[in-house]
Amino acid sequence: MGVSLPDRRAGILGVLAGIALVLTTAAVAVAAEGIAIVDYQAIFDRYEGTSDAQRTLDRELKEWDEQAKQMRDEIEAKTGELESQRMMLSQERLQEKTDELRRLKDEYQGFAESIWGVNGKATQRNAELTKPIAERILAVIANVGEEMNLQIILDAGTGGVVWADEDVNITNTILEDLQISVSPDTPPGPGGEQD
Numbered sequence: 001m002g003v004s005l006p007d008r009r010a011g012i013l014g015v016l017a018g019i020a021l022v023l024t025t026a027a028v029a030v031a032a033e034g035i036a037i038v039d040y041q042a043i044f045d046r047y048e049g050t051s052d053a054q055r056t057l058d059r060e061l062k063e064w065d066e067q068a069k070q071m072r073d074e075i076e077a078k079t080g081e082l083e084s085q086r087m088m089l090s091q092e093r094l095q096e097k098t099d100e101l102r103r104l105k106d107e108y109q110g111f112a113e114s115i116w117g118v119n120g121k122a123t124q125r126n127a128e129l130t131k132p133i134a135e136r137i138l139a140v141i142a143n144v145g146e147e148m149n150l151q152i153i154l155d156a157g158t159g160g161v162v163w164a165d166e167d168v169n170i171t172n173t174i175l176e177d178l179q180i181s182v183s184p185d186t187p188p189g190p191g192g193e194q195d
Helices: 005-032 040-046 048-085 091-116 121-147 171-181
Strands: 035-038 152-155 161-164
Touching: 040 048, 040 121, 048 091, 048 121, 091 121, 121 152, 121 161
Parallel strands: 035 152
Antiparallel strands: 152 161
16 A cells, blocks of 8 residues: 555645745844844943932932922912911002012922923933933944944844944945936836836
8 A cells, every 4th residue: 555645745745844944944043143132221220320320310300309399498488478467468568479479489480390391401411411321332232243243233122223234224225226216217106106
């Protein structure tokens, strides 16, 4: 009794599938050779320079918090004083104290916005302190990438490219090919675009 033809085909297909799997795995391994990942946030958080910068920022934030508290305390005291004296004050003196209180509140609002606003001193100071750290980390990543002959280093947290060898950037090649493919003789494609 011999093996039927469909059974032979199944065996051959299995062998071919196995070969394809091995070749695909090998291709992925070769492609992945020049790729590495880093956890940028973990590096940033654990780097000693980051701790120093955070202590500096915390100290400055504490000073700004103390200034803000003094301003709030003064507003609270003036508000209490105004309320307790309201009935005894002339209309003119009441207006003066009310204007003074409004001025103090405006000063506090301006101070708070200048410190903690979108582009406030706290944000600016944080950027000043962290920029050299980020630059240092990226420089070390680039050096390691070059030393290890890597082509791309990805951030494990975001999936974004942290560093890439210049040879893997094909932007100019794509732009050149687009310019070549768009010539005055090329008729427009669907939607008025040229092919």
